[in-house]
Structures are given as C-alpha cells and as structure tokens.
Amino acid sequence: xxxxxxxDELHFEIxxxxxxxxxxxxxxxxxxxxxxxxxxxxxxxxxxxxxxKPVSARLYLSALGLVEAExxxxxxxxxxxxPGWTQYEKRIPCWTYDVTDELNxxxxxxxxxxxxGWYRGRIGFDGGYAxxxxxxxxxxAQLEVExxxxxxxxxxxxxxDGQWKVTLGPIVSSDMYEGEHYDARLEQPGxxxxxxxxxxxKPVAESFCDPxxxxxxxxxxxxxxxKHEPVxxxxxxxxxxxxxxxxxxxxxxxxxxxxLASGDTVTLHHVEVLEPDGSxxxxxxxxxxxxxxxTSNGQDAWWEPRFTMHGFRYVxxxxxxxxxxxxxxxxxxYHSELKRTGDLETSNAMLNKLHRNIVxxxxxxxxxxxxxxxxxxxxxxxxxxxxxFSPTATYLYDVQAFLNNWLHDMRTEQxxxxxxxxxxxxxxxxxxxxxxxxxxxxxxxGRSAMDAL
Numbered sequence: 110x111x112x113x114x115x116x117d118e119l120h121f122e123i124x125x126x127x128x129x130x131x132x133x134x135x136x137x138x139x140x141x142x143x144x145x146x147x148x149x150x151x152x153x154x155x156x157x158x159x160x161x162k163p164v165s166a167r168l169y170l171s172a173l174g175l176v177e178a179e180x181x182x183x184x185x186x187x188x189x190x191x192p193g194w195t196q197y198e199k200r201i202p203c204w205t206y207d208v209t210d211e212l213n214x215x216x217x218x219x220x221x222x223x224x225x226g227w228y229r230g231r232i233g234f235d236g237g238y239a240x241x242x243x244x245x246x247x248x249x250a251q252l253e254v255e256x257x258x259x260x261x262x263x264x265x266x267x268x269x270d271g272q273w274k275v276t277l278g279p280i281v282s283s284d285m286y287e288g289e290h291y292d293a294r295l296e297q298p299g300x301x302x303x304x305x306x307x308x309x310x311k312p313v314a315e316s317f318c319d320p321x322x323x324x325x326x327x328x329x330x331x332x333x334x335x336k337h338e339p340v341x342x343x344x345x346x347x348x349x350x351x352x353x354x355x356x357x358x359x360x361x362x363x364x365x366x367x368x369l370a371s372g373d374t375v376t377l378h379h380v381e382v383l384e385p386d387g388s389x390x391x392x393x394x395x396x397x398x399x400x401x402x403x404t405s406n407g408q409d410a411w412w413e414p415r416f417t418m419h420g421f422r423y424v425x426x427x428x429x430x431x432x433x434x435x436x437x438x439x440x441x442x443y444h445s446e447l448k449r450t451g452d453l454e455t456s457n458a459m460l461n462k463l464h465r466n467i468v469x470x471x472x473x474x475x476x477x478x479x480x481x482x483x484x485x486x487x488x489x490x491x492x493x494x495x496x497x498f499s500p501t502a503t504y505l506y507d508v509q510a511f512l513n514n515w516l517h518d519m520r521t522e523q524x525x526x527x528x529x530x531x532x533x534x535x536x537x538x539x540x541x542x543x544x545x546x547x548x549x550x551x552x553x554x555g556r557s558a559m560d561a562l
Contacts, residue, residue, distance in 0.1 A: 124205050124325045125169055125251075131203070131320045133265035135173050136273055137223060137247030139314035145239040146231055147282035147290075150416075153221040153248055153313060155273045156303055157264050162214040163254040171203040171323060173316055174246030175226035175416045179301035180211040180219050188330035189443055190418065193477035194227040196518040196534045197242040201318065202326040203249065212254065219264075220301025221248040224283050224416030227534075231284060234395065234487050235539035247316040249323070267315070274310035280415065286397030286486045288379075289414035293406040294371060327514040329446035331477060337440040342433055350426045350433045351389070354440045357381050357422040359473040359483040362401070363413040365437045368430045369405035375428040377401045379421035381484055389425050397486035418443060420473055420483030444472045447506040471502060478515050478534070489532040490515060492553035519553070529553060 125131055138151045168185060170178055171192050178185040185206050192202040223246050224230075231239040252264040266273055279295040299305050340355035354360075362377055369375070379399040380389040391398060399419045403412050426433060453464045473483040478490040479502075495502070495512075502508045519533045526535065529551050530544035537543070 125203070125323075126325070128320045128323075131169075131249075131251065131323050132263065133169070133249050133251035134267045135171075135247035135249045135316045135318050136266045136268050136275070136313035137173070137245060137316055138275055139268075139311050142244070145244075147284070148225065149277050150225070150280040150283060151223050151246075151275050152278040152297075152300060153223065153266075153273060153275045154218060154300060154305070154307060154310070155264075155266075156216060156218050156305075157252070157272075158216055159212060159214060159254060159262070161256055163209055163212055164257050165255040166207070166209045166212050167253050168206045168208045168219075169203050169249075169251040169253070170206060171201055171249040172223065172226075172228075172247065173197075173201070173243055173318060174228040174230075175224035176248045177222040177224075177415055178206070178219065178248075178250070179221070180208055181213070181217055182299065182302045183211060185211065186330075187332055189333065190226065190331050190416070190477065193326070193328075193331065193445075194534065195477075195514075196521045197228055197322075199322060199521045200324050200517070201322050203323045204326060204330065208252070216303035218301055218303040218305065219250060219252065221250065222278065222280070222415055223248060224280070226416060227285060231286070231396075233489065233536050233538045234485075237286075237396070237486060237538065238536055241536055243316070245314075245316040247313075247318075249318075266313075268313050271312065273313045274307045275313045276307070276310040283414070283416040285417055286399070286488070287417075288377075288398065288400040288402075288419070289417045290402045290404075291412065291414065292404040293366075293408070293410060293412075294404060296406065327517075328477075328511050331443055332446050333441040333443055334446075334472070335442045337442065339435045339438065339440075342435065344433075345425070348427060348429055350429055351387075352424050352426060352433075352438070354422055354424070356469065357420070357473070358440075358442050358469060359418055359420050359444055359476060360440050360442045361413050361417070361419060362424055363411060363439050363441055364403070364426075365409070365411050366403055366405055367409040367437075369407065371405060371407035373428065373430070374402055374404045375426065378425040378427070379419040379484075380423050380425075381421055383423060389423060393485055395486045397484065397488075399484065413441065418476065418483070442472070443476070445475050445477060445511060447475060447508060447511065449505065450507050451504040467501065468505060471498070471505060475502075475506075475508075475511065478518075479512070481532075489536075490518075490534065491532045491550075492519070492529055493531070493548075493550040496549045496553035
C-alpha cells in the first residue's frame with residue numbers, strides 16, 4: 110500500500126477472555142436419572158424480551174455433553190457435535206455465534222437440544238465407560254446484545270430466576286457408537302418460539318463447573334462438508350433395503366419419512382463392508398452397532414440424527430413402506446473444518462486411488478480429535494497413529510490449529526499419568542488402563558508438535 114493512502118476501516122472483536130466474563134451457569138435436567146445408558150434426552154428453553162432490535166448479538170454456547178441451539182424456531186449455526194471432545198476435566202470449549210439476525214424487538218425464545226456425547230455417554234472398547242467425566246448434562250448459554258444507543262444486555266442460563274425450563278424431548282436415546290433413537294410422537298411443535306406454553310415443563314437444575322475450564326476453541330467446528338447420493342438401492346425383502354453410497358466416510362443419513370402411520374418405526378443400520386453373502390457386516394463393530402431409528406407421528410418429515418456419527422458406506426433400512434428411491438435420502442459427510450493445502454496426481458491410476466483413500470481416511474478420522482477409526486466402539490485419539498500420520502496430514506491440510514488443540518490435552522494427560530498415554534483424551538480401558546512409555550506412542554508429543562508448526 111503506498112504511503113499516505115488511507116486504508117479501509119477494519120473491525121474485529123474478541124471473545125470472552127477472562128474467567129469473570131463467563132457468568133452463565135450450566136443447566137439441565139432437574140429430575141433423578143437412574144440409568145447410565147440410553148437415557149431419554151432433554152430440551153431446555155427460555156423466553157426473553159428485548160426492548161428493541163439489537164445492532165449486535167452474540168451467543169456464547171457450551172455444554173456438559175453436546176448441544177444444539179435454536180432461536181425463534183431456527184437452528185443457530187451449522188455446527189455438529191458441539192462443543193467437541195476435549196479433556197473435560199481441564200477444559201471445555203465455548204463457541205461464539207453471531208445471532209443478530211435471529212433476534213427481534215420484543216419477545217424471543219431460545220431452545221437447546223442436549224445430548225450425552227463423549228461427556229457422559231459410554232465411550233471406548235471392552236464395554237467402555239459411561240459417565241466418565243460426569244453424570245449430569247447441561248447447557249451454558251450467554252446471550253450478549255448491543256442496542257443502537259451503545260447500551261448492552263446479558264441473558265444468561267441459570268437455575269435461580271425461574272425463566273429456564275426443561276422437559277424430556279423426542280430423542281429417546283443417543284450414543285456416539287450405538288446410534289440415536291427418535292420418537293416423533295414426543296415432539297412439541299413451537300417449543301423454541303416465543304410464547305410457547307411450557308407450564309408443564311420443570312425448572313432447570315444447575316450443574317456446577319469451574320469457569321476456569323471454559324475456553325475459546327482453537328479449532329474450527331465439525332460441519333457437514335458435502336452430500337453423497339446413493340449409487341445403488343437394492344430391495345432385500347419387503348420393507349428392507351440395502352443402500353450403497355459408493356464411499357466409506359464419516360457421515361449421517363438425512364431421510365425423508367413419509368407414508369408412515371403413527372407408531373411405525375424405520376431403522377437404519379450403518380456398516381463399512383458387506384459379508385460374502387451380501388448381508389451387512391456388523392461383527393467388527395462390536396458394541397458400536399451404528400443403529401438409528403425413527404418412530405413416526407404419522408406426519409411427513411425430513412430427519413437426521415443430532416448427537417451421533419457413523420462410519421459407513423452401506424446402510425440397511427428396515428420398516429420402509431413402499432418403494433425407496435434416491436429422492437428419499439442423502440448422505441451428509443462430516444468432519445472438523447480444515448483447509449486443503451496439498452494434493453497428489455500421478456500417471457498411475459492405482460497410486461492416485463491410494464492417495465484418494467488416504468485423504469478419505471483422514472477426513473473420516475479428524476472429528477474434533479484425530480481418531481483411529483470412525484465406526485466401531487473405539488474412535489480414540491491413539492498417539493502412535495497420529496505420530497506416524499502427522500507428516501502426511503500436514504501436507505494434505507492445514508492442521509496446525511487442530512493438532513495444537515489436541516496437544517493441549519496430551520500435555521494435560523502427560524502431567525496426570527506421568528507419561529504420554531496410548532490415546533488422548535485418555536480413558537482407562539481393559540489392557541490399556543495403565544499408561545507406560547512405549548516407542549511411537551511416547552514420541553507423539555514431540556513429533557506431532559514439530560509437524561504442526
């Protein structure tokens with residue numbers, strides 16, 4: 110830029126940087142939950158009144174568990190599995206959303222879907238553990254608005270003002286490995302809009318969490334990256350269909366449910382490969398059966414699960430009435446948002462195919478943390494795996510923030526256990542319950558840190 114030439118005015122803002130700025134509480138169910146698995150999930154809501162249309166509004170959002178927010182009946186942002194997986198004992202991400210356009214002068218409403226996720230859902234192999242980080246889920250929501258005269262207002266989740274309510278929602282259960290079960294008969298239309306009658310909802314209960322754990326995320330969120338259409342749809346028997354999407358990936362099915370009577374249930378069983386006889390291969394999934402179900406209320410609907418993720422190429426759909434067509438579904442590919450930086454194209458078709466397979470493997474496993482697999486009851490951040498793969502990862506994508514974020518958790522686990530564990534975040538499982546220093550696993554901290562720079 111030539112000297113003396115004025116530049117365009119630039120604006121930037123910072124998030125909540127100090128512990129004292131987080132004044133909202135984590136709030137959630139106020140009833141006893143005896144189960145440790147397959148718990149019926151709640152909805153949280155509140156009505157708010159703004160004296161005028163804000164010129165700026167930010168929603169700071171976090172959860173013990175997983176959360177999806179709505180304002181005035183519309184989803185906030187495009188993120189999935191918020192706030193992601195970290196070493197929750199030390200740090201919990203708080204995401205920021207610009208919600209200026211979603212708010213009106215006068216009455217507004219905020220609603221929140223809550224899920225177990227990694228926080229209290231059953232994670233890991235050999236039976237895994239439930240409630241590893243805690244047994245109570247909750248949402249932290251801090252809405253900060255600015256009016257035209259420069260004045261500001263905060264609306265914060267809490268259990269003391271009587272304005273925040275909770276009830277059971279239509280997600281009957283949801284597990285990261287096993288799948289999600291949704292009963293549309295339990296829907297409450299308009300629950301996240303202003304003036305909804307929540308008189309039979311219960312007051313929320315607070316779940317204490319030290320504000321010092323709350324931090325702004327370093328990485329970008331998990332998003333739907335692209336859609337896949339079916340390449341083959343085969344009728345197995347009456348009401349049962351096998352769908353091939355042509356690509357193994359980490360994804361969820363969005364399905365158009367129609368021509369169902371109230372109480373009819375459609376199930377989706379996701380697998381990576383087929384048995385020699387053409388049936389779906391579920392043996393390698395172990396406990397992580399990747400089975401979703403939708404029970405109809407008799408109305409047509411598009412549905413996609415919220416708080417689970419599957420690694421698959423094929424899906425068997427059972428309970429489907431009539432003919433299943435490509436227009437009834439699509440496959441939405443998910444992973445953490447990453448910028449592509451490198452590629453490879455050669456004159457050898459087989460080598461090119463190998464390269465594409467490597468890229469898809471990375472995309473399927475960069476889901477908040479670098480995992481080893483996207484399908485069975487494991488999906489852990491194995492340190493030896495990323496130690497070997499990090500040079501390739503840094504060539505293919507800009508992963509500096511992604512790996513640095515994960516290395517923060519590695520350092521926490523190293524201090525806690527006296528060595529770098531086999532996987533991060535670490536959950537003591539079976540024969541891997543007692544970390545010891547071993548070759549590539551123990552080198553991961555230095556290798557991944559070096560390659561991320």
